[in-house]
Amino acid sequence: MFQIITSGGWLMLPIILCSIAVIGISVERFWTLNPKKIAPKHQLGQVWSWIQDKELDVAKLKRLRGSSSLGRILAAGLSNSRHGRDVMKDSIEEAASEVVHDLERYLGALGTIAAIAPLLGLLGTVIGMIKVFTALNLMGAGNAQVLAGGISEALITTAAGLTVAIPAMIAHRFFVRRVDSLVVLMEQESVKLVDALHSERRVDLKDA
DSSP: OHHHHHHTOTTHHHHHHHHHHHHHHHHHHHHHOOHHHHSOTTHHHHHHHHHHTTOOBHHHHHHHHHHOHHHHHHHHHHHTGGGOHHHHHHHHHHHHHHHHHHHTTTHHHHHHHHHHHHHHHHHHHHHHHHHHHHHHHHHGGGOHHHHHHHHHHHHHHHHHHHHHHHHHHHHHHHHHHHHHHHHHHHHHHHHHHHHHHTTOSOOOOBOO
16 A cells, blocks of 8 residues: 555646545534534524523523523524614624524535546646656667656546545535525524514523
8 A cells, every 4th residue: 555655746746635635524414414413403492491491590691601502593693682683683694694604514525626636637647647757758669667657657546536435525515405404494493482472572692
């Protein structure tokens, strides 16, 4: 394996670094973008029961804000619900934009790696073929070792670049799709809360 890597030339180093980054980002995002942690199924029901039982106080609101991404959005809306529907919606949208930004963290880097890894492989291919044609020009077709080295470098970097790019692209599409699903889910839950409170003029928060 080490011999294959060294045969690919110096461009194998950035390709290997890209592969390490893909693995690290994929593991981190898979752990972070857990639907059960981002948007717990029964969280809205719990919040509504607090409101109905007049148990929603500053302490519960703080706990809600720190419990999950959905809780952070709902807490932002509840904090401003007494100012009317429009203000509540604006607060939810502002909190949601921050949450979405956090959910999309590192996905741009993953997409960039998926795009540049084949280009690094292609660059290695070009460099390898330049070596082949230079050897042909200087030594003729008799030096098989030099020719084989250039062709090997060209093929190895291409294969390595594609090996990194394909999983990176799959992971990027998977996580983008998961983020989109979570955003839709949180939007639906937020709309339910706004609609449920629309007939209420305010939600009183008891002092902690």
